[in-house]
Amino acid sequence: xxxxxxxxxxxxxxxxxxxxxxxxxxxxxxxxxxxxxxxxxxxxxxxxxxxxxxxxxxxxxxxxxxxxxxxxxxxxxxxxxxxxxxxxxxxxxxxxxxxxxxxxxxxxxxxxxxxxxxxxxxxxxxxxxxxxxxxxxxxxxxxxxxxxxxxxxxxxxxxxxxxxxxxxxxxxxxxxxxxxxxxxxxxxxxxxxxxxxxxxxxxxxxxxxxxxxxxxxxxxxxxxxxxxxxxxxxxxxxxxxxxxxxxxxxxxxxxxxxxxxxxxxxxxxxxxxxxxxxxxxxxxxxxxxxxxxxxxxxxxxxxxxxxxxxxxxxxxxx
Amino acid sequence: xxxxxxxxxxxxxxxxxxxxxxxxxxxxxxxxxxxxxxxxxxxxxxxxxxxxxxxxxxxxxxxxxxxxxxxxxxxxxxxxxxxxxxxxxxxxxxx
Ligand SMILES: [Fe+2]
Ligand SMILES: [Fe+2]
Numbered sequence: 001x002x003x004x005x006x007x008x009x010x011x012x013x014x015x016x017x018x019x020x021x022x023x024x025x026x027x028x029x030x031x032x033x034x035x036x037x038x039x040x041x042x043x044x045x046x047x048x049x050x051x052x053x054x055x056x057x058x059x060x061x062x063x064x065x066x067x068x069x070x071x072x073x074x075x076x077x078x079x080x081x082x083x084x085x086x087x088x089x090x091x092x093x094x095x096x097x098x099x100x101x102x103x104x105x106x107x108x109x110x111x112x113x114x115x116x117x118x119x120x121x122x123x124x125x126x127x128x129x130x131x132x133x134x135x136x137x138x139x140x141x142x143x144x145x146x147x148x149x150x151x152x153x154x155x156x157x158x159x160x161x162x163x164x165x166x167x168x169x170x171x172x173x174x175x176x177x178x179x180x181x182x183x184x185x186x187x188x189x190x191x192x193x194x195x196x197x198x199x200x201x202x203x204x205x206x207x208x209x210x211x212x213x214x215x216x217x218x219x220x221x222x223x224x225x226x227x228x229x230x231x232x233x234x235x236x237x238x239x240x241x242x243x244x245x246x247x248x249x250x251x252x253x254x255x256x257x258x259x260x261x262x263x264x265x266x267x268x269x270x271x272x273x274x275x276x277x278x279x280x281x282x283x284x285x286x287x288x289x290x291x292x293x294x295x296x297x298x299x300x301x302x303x304x305x306x307x308x309x310x311x312x313x314x315x316x317x318x
Numbered sequence: 319x320x321x322x323x324x325x326x327x328x329x330x331x332x333x334x335x336x337x338x339x340x341x342x343x344x345x346x347x348x349x350x351x352x353x354x355x356x357x358x359x360x361x362x363x364x365x366x367x368x369x370x371x372x373x374x375x376x377x378x379x380x381x382x383x384x385x386x387x388x389x390x391x392x393x394x395x396x397x398x399x400x401x402x403x404x405x406x407x408x409x410x411x412x413x
Contacts, residue, residue: 022383072363079360083344086326092346093323149343156364298348299322305349 013214018144021087029213032206033143034088035104036215038095041081042106045099046280048074050114051123059117066163067120073160077153084145100285108266109192111274118171118178118185124164126186126193126231132157133227134197137217146215165234172238179240186235187243194258195266197224228256326375327353329360331367339371347372 006026012019019025048071055071058064082092098104109127114120135157138150171182198204198220210216218226228247235242246259268274324346330339342361347353353372361367381389397403406413 020383022380024384069363076360076363079345080343086344091323145343152342295324295348296322298352299324302349 010212013142013212016142016214018147019142020144028209030088032210032213033146033215034085034090036210037081037085037088037146037149038090038098039105039107041078041085041095042099042104043110044074044078044081046106046110046284047127048078049280049283050110050112050276051120053114054117054120057117058120063120063167070124070160070163073156077156080149080152081146084143084149087145096288100281100288102272102281105270107196108269108274109196111269111277111280112188112192113276115188116181116185118168118181119189121164121167121171121182122185122189124160124162125168125234126164126189127196128157128160128164129231130193130196130227132161133223137223138215140214140217142214168238168240172240182238183240186240190243191262191265192269194224194227194261197221197227199263199266200261225255228258232256324348327357327372328375328378329353329357330371330373331357331361332369333366334368339369344375 005024009019009025009029019029051067051071051074055064055067058067082095085095086092095104099106109130114123132154135150135154139147139154141147141150168182168185171178173179201207201219201221204220207216207219211219232242232247244259246257248257250257269277272278325348326344326346328344329342331342332339345353345356345360347356350372354370357370357372358367362370393399
């Protein structure tokens with residue numbers, strides 16, 4: 001019985017028929033998706049923190065409204081994704097509890113600090129750029145609610161990247177100090193952005209199953225290569241240098257070759273030892289705890305109003 | 319401290335006058351008013367809608383996916399419900 005169900009399930013996947021919440025699915029498919037989507041949602045939410053740091057210090061009103069809108073979008077992305085994850089049978093509070101206890105992960109990029117205004121440029125350009133590379137194929141993921149959430153997310157991302165690139169462009173056309181600031185931001189954000197695609201393919205044990213289930217459409221290394229190939233000419237337009245001595249065009253491959261990623265650093269950050277892990281998690285836990293009275297008050301208010309409504313109805317009936 | 323999670327609401331949006339409301343996702347809110355306001359902020363930041371419906375998820379009832387085949391079976395063999403079932407002369411053009 002179980003075998004037949006699984007075969008039928010795989011057949012649907014192979015035929016590109018989407019899986020919907022109440023359809024039968026293998027437990028491992030459900031768990032894999034739940035982990036991936038909730039982790040993705042957490043990343044959007046935690047991802048607001050590094051940029052939130054600069055909203056009050058944006059250099060002018062135009063930059064400020066743009067950054068504010070971008071950060072608000074990221075909150076929206078988190079909410080679309082939590083809502084998709086909930087269809088797999090885990091409550092929002094359970095997901096948040098896993099984030100707050102440290103059991104659930106989020107993208108390690110957000111554990112780096114935002115030291116200057118140029119970081120807003122570099123994040124929009126590179127971090128959102130890498131996110132777009134990852135996310136566009138997810139619009140075709142086999143699980144309906146996830147794919148639909150990703151379509152919404154992707155529609156909004158291109159503004160994020162363009163506003164970031166515009167910040168970089170303005171800095172690069174400014175004073176030598178401003179250009180140096182842009183270069184410094186590129187230096188600090190380049191490698192963490194490269195790590196956003198995850199471990200090398202030969203080190204990514206779950207990829208094969210995710211590919212078979214059509215959750216994943218391209219391998220980590222394929223996406224990373226794409227990212228390098230589009231980023232190099234973008235850096236050239238800015239007139240700043242990607243911090244990789246091994247970066248060079250490979251005529252035979254038709255791609256840029258690039259240097260080795262420091263996976264020790266990646267593993268350290270994932271393990272909780274990045275520069276801002278503690279600060280980020282604390283900000284989330286504080287927000288949750290300090291907001292408790294608001295959540296409770298809203299429930300109490302809703303209950304009171306409901307009761308009053310019922311009383312009036314009873315009186316009217318009598 | 320109460321651990322009560324805010325109820326879940328399904329959100330439907332009419333993109334513009336003349337179109338149906340379409341399901342876009344869900345959200346949590348303490349009451350109807352908050353659900354509609356949150357739906358506006360979460361799902362219509364770029365003028366994606368002119369009207370919002372919210373329905374508490376527990377009030378939504380659906381057909382059974384596992385019975386999909388039997389359930390929709392009555393329509394399967396009734397090809398005479400489609401215009402192409404009827405064979406008419408070509409001169410007739412567009413009917
Ligand atoms: Fe996002
Ligand atoms: Fe973004």
